[in-house]
Amino acid sequence: MNDSPADSHDRARQSQATGDGIPTNPFASRYIRPGALPYHFQQGEDAATLIARLQALGWWGQITGPHGTGKSTLVAALLPKIERACRRPLLITLHDGERSLVAHRRRLARCDAVTLLVIDGYEQLSPWNRFWLRRACRQRKCGLLVTAHKPVGLPTLTKTAVDAALARNVLYELHPAATAEHEAVLSRSLLAHSSNLREALFDLYDLEELRRRR
Amino acid sequence: MTLAELNLSFHDERTEFAPGETLTAEYFAGESCSAEVEALEISVLWFTEGKGDEDFAVHYFQRTETSEAAPVDFRQPRQFSTMLPNSPLSYDGVILRIRWCVRLRAFLTRGKQLVEQRTFRLGNVPVARAVLP
Numbered sequence: 507m508n509d510s511p512a513d514s515h516d517r518a519r520q521s522q523a524t525g526d527g528i529p530t531n532p533f534a535s536r537y538i539r540p541g542a543l544p545y546h547f548q549q550g551e552d553a554a555t556l557i558a559r560l561q562a563l564g565w566w567g568q569i570t571g572p573h574g575t576g577k578s579t580l581v582a583a584l585l586p587k588i589e590r591a592c593r594r595p596l597l598i599t600l601h602d603g604e605r606s607l608v609a610h611r612r613r614l615a616r617c618d619a620v621t622l623l624v625i626d627g628y629e630q631l632s633p634w635n636r637f638w639l640r641r642a643c644r645q646r647k648c649g650l651l652v653t654a655h656k657p658v659g660l661p662t663l664t665k666t667a668v669d670a671a672l673a674r675n676v677l678y679e680l681h682p683a684a685t686a687e688h689e690a691v692l693s694r695s696l697l698a699h700s701s702n703l704r705e706a707l708f709d710l711y712d713l714e715e716l717r718r719r720r
Numbered sequence: 721m722t723l724a725e726l727n728l729s730f731h732d733e734r735t736e737f738a739p740g741e742t743l744t745a746e747y748f749a750g751e752s753c754s755a756e757v758e759a760l761e762i763s764v765l766w767f768t769e770g771k772g773d774e775d776f777a778v779h780y781f782q783r784t785e786t787s788e789a790a791p792v793d794f795r796q797p798r799q800f801s802t803m804l805p806n807s808p809l810s811y812d813g814v815i816l817r818i819r820w821c822v823r824l825r826a827f828l829t830r831g832k833q834l835v836e837q838r839t840f841r842l843g844n845v846p847v848a849r850a851v852l853p
Contacts, residue, residue: 525735526819526839528812534769711771715814719849 529718532681533711538704540578543680546672548664553587556664561591563661565622565649570657571666574702577653578626580666584651585624593622593649600627606635614642621648628652668703670696676703677710688713725750726836728824731799735840739806743840747824749794756828757794759785763823764802766842770816779805794826809843 536542547553560567569577581597588595596617598610604627607614617623623643625631631639636658643650652660670693677684677692691713695706731744743764749757761783767776780802786792804820811818820842826834 525730526810526821526841527735528810528817528819528839528841530769531817534817535771536769536774539774708771719814 531711531714533707533714537680538707541582543579543676545576545579545583546675548667551664553583556584557587557591560649560651560663563663565593565651566643566660567651567663568628568658568660569651569653569663569666570655571653572655572700572702574699574704574706575666575668576703577666580664581624581626581651581653588622588624592620594620595622595624597624597626600625600630602630604630605632607631607639617643617646617648619647621646623648623650625650625652627654628658629654629656668696668701673703673706676707680707681710681714687717725752726824726826726834727797728822728836728838730822730838730840735838736844737804737840737842739804739809739843742801742803743822744799744801745822745838746797746799747836748797749826751795753826753828753834754793754795756832757786757826758829759783759827760794760798761825761827762798762800763825764804764820765823766808766818766820768816768818770813772816804842809845810841811845811848813848 571577585595692706695709699705728747763778764780765778768774808818819839821837821839824836
């Protein structure tokens with residue numbers, strides 16, 4: 507059984523004649539979560555060039571960037587390409603305060619020479635756990651790709667960043683009928699949240715709700 | 721690329737139901753894709769939509785597969801019914817929505833999938849009002 511809330515979002519969003527009469531909000535998390543929103547590569551970069559770069563780095567690398575600049579979205583975009591490059595990606599997403607990998611021990615036990623271990627939120631780990639993980643990856647000859655807000659001592663694959671033009675593109679991708687009011691809120695939010703696009707999109711969610719209920 | 725041609729409709733075109741009522745729907749695959757369909761899955765589920773993490777649960781599920789031993793003509797309309805539960809009720813909130821839908825998923829050859837979805841309302845909870853700053 508494959509049902510998930512993320513299925514057929516685009517179809518659902520395009521279909522305004524919903525049977526339940528409840529309009530959808532184009533900035534809801536289902537539309538902006540990693541994997542739902544395509545990653546906007548920087549000039550001269552695409553998934554293939556990043557995979558080639560990662561391969562040249564011996565399948566070890568870090569993706570760094572501030573909060574809400576698309577690190578997890580980039581990982582989601584790279585995963586299928588990693589599989590095509592004959593590596594088996596194993597994604598582990600760490601959440602606030604998750605300082606060890608104990609909860610993921612069973613999955614980690616499956617790592618081998620064709621695995622690319624992808625740790626989203628690597629800096630959550632304690633220094634000891636980072637050391638242990640890197641040593642385990644070397645011993646098993648598996649690759650390691652991590653995301654972090656600051657460099658963590660691995661070769662840099664790429665750095666994520668959000669500028670006004672990219673944010674505007676994302677706005678119109680999500681909401682083709684966006685107005686000057688949306689653009690103004692987006693600009694203000696990016697300034698207020700240090701270019702954190704996720705937070706800016708949630709501010710747009712609130713704007714959309716207010717506009718609907720005015 | 722295969723054009724989507726899945727047909728899904730509510731009996732009597734009803735889209736509002738009270739808790740405990742029976743929902744009946746009909747579904748079939750159109751001519752353009754029926755030959756490629758290996759299986760159809762029909763499900764009735766609720767999901768949340770909003771600013772936070774998503775949640776969902778499947779209330780009804782049925783899968784129909786075709787095989788050489790037991791071929792199925794997916795062009796033939798199939799009907800299903802299910803009694804709807806007492807909760808959660810459909811809700812149109814400011815930071816959270818709860819939505820019910822019937823979802824039809826077709827598994828095609830070469831691993832492709834098609835999805836058709838119809839939302840409906842369970843219960844009659846009024847629309848939430850935003851508190852203006």
